[in-house]
Amino acid sequence: MSDHLKLHPTDGGDERRDDEIVRGLRRLYAAPTGDDYWRGLEARILSRLTTPTIAWWDELDRWMRPALAAAAVVLLAAGVAVVRAHQVQHDVAYESILAPTPHPVETAVRPVLQEPREATFRYLMTSR
Amino acid sequence: MTAAVSFPPQPRNPVRPDEAKEPGTGSSERDYVIAAQKGSDSAFAALVRMHHRRAYAVARAIVLSHEDAEDAVQEGFLHAYRALERFRSDQPFGAWLNRIVANAALDLVRRRKVRDADELPETVALPFRDPGEADELRRRLAEALTHLSDRQRSVIVLHDVEGYTHGEIGQMLGIPEGTARSDLHHARAALRRLLKNVRSDS
Numbered sequence: 001m002s003d004h005l006k007l008h009p010t011d012g013g014d015e016r017r018d019d020e021i022v023r024g025l026r027r028l029y030a031a032p033t034g035d036d037y038w039r040g041l042e043a044r045i046l047s048r049l050t051t052p053t054i055a056w057w058d059e060l061d062r063w064m065r066p067a068l069a070a071a072a073v074v075l076l077a078a079g080v081a082v083v084r085a086h087q088v089q090h091d092v093a094y095e096s097i098l099a100p101t102p103h104p105v106e107t108a109v110r111p112v113l114q115e116p117r118e119a120t121f122r123y124l125m126t127s128r
Numbered sequence: 129m130t131a132a133v134s135f136p137p138q139p140r141n142p143v144r145p146d147e148a149k150e151p152g153t154g155s156s157e158r159d160y161v162i163a164a165q166k167g168s169d170s171a172f173a174a175l176v177r178m179h180h181r182r183a184y185a186v187a188r189a190i191v192l193s194h195e196d197a198e199d200a201v202q203e204g205f206l207h208a209y210r211a212l213e214r215f216r217s218d219q220p221f222g223a224w225l226n227r228i229v230a231n232a233a234l235d236l237v238r239r240r241k242v243r244d245a246d247e248l249p250e251t252v253a254l255p256f257r258d259p260g261e262a263d264e265l266r267r268r269l270a271e272a273l274t275h276l277s278d279r280q281r282s283v284i285v286l287h288d289v290e291g292y293t294h295g296e297i298g299q300m301l302g303i304p305e306g307t308a309r310s311d312l313h314h315a316r317a318a319l320r321r322l323l324k325n326v327r328s329d330s
Contacts, residue, residue: 018320021269021288021316021319021320021323022289024265024266024269025284025285025288025289026288026289028266028269028270029185029188029189029285029289031181031184031188032194038181041184041198042177042180044198044202045180045202045205045206046173046176048202048205048206049172049205049206
């Protein structure tokens with residue numbers, strides 16, 4: 001049984017060594033034999049198909065594409081809205097600088113009562 | 129998972145399922161594919177029967193254990209079943225399925241790597257070994273394989289054990305044909321180097 005794996009490093013070249021390695025690999029990676037095994041695997045595959053256990057990552061995988069598309073649309077809409085809002089804000093600010101003020105502020109100056117006659121009058125009014 | 133399974137050597141180039149017909153029926157693979165696409169579960173079951181051995185071999189070349197290969201095969205068939213309506217029936221079903229199984233196996237390897245990253249470095253998983261077969265040469269070869277990259281190991285097994293061409297391997301693993309060729313060359317050189325001290329009488 002083990003003669004399939006014997007290596008002869010001293011009496012052969014790379015080709016012979018490779019052949020020996022290949023034989024060893026075939027032993028290591030040989031598929032199971034026996035129809036019972038393969039029937040069993042087939043049954044397991046089919047039972048998994050008919051009653052699939054939906055793991056959360058499978059569910060996630062299924063919704064991945066629609067979710068990505070929806071997220072892309074939302075991001076695009078949000079981006080457009082932000083750009084528009086920014087543009088409007090910019091235009092308003094620009095116009096407010098350039099446009100003349102519609103109603104100029106009129107400052108009302110209260111007259112200062114400094115006349116002696118008015119002072120007397122005020123005294124009379126307050127002394128009652 | 130499976131008990132009392134023997135692992136003798138396989139013939140190098142078994143009949144490709146793509147060309148096979150279901151025994152005892154006159155139906156070809158293409159007929160089954162079309163019927164399965166129309167919703168026939170029994171047709172898909174026939175496809176499973178035609179391809180599960182080859183799918184196992186592909187998965188086994190990529191993952192590190194027999195159990196992982198079984199998981200990858202089941203996962204691969206499940207993906208194929210769900211994606212069946214997108215498959216073009218004029219294409220070879222086997223090649224399409226093998227790509228899916230290979231992807232499932234590669235995913236499994238990646239998940240195992242992430243999971244094993246926290247474990248002790250000494251717990252290197254070796255390819256499946258028959259408990260009754262404990263000779264030194266076999267152990268050394270199994271150990272040498274762990275020194276190859278995942279891709280190099282997959283390429284050398286798919287080529288030397290399963291008989292796939294560089295182009296087929298490239299398609300399955302999602303790499304250019306030249307890369308598969310180069311990986312094979314480096315894998316062989318590495319194994320020669322790693323096993324140079326192994327003598328036939330050891």
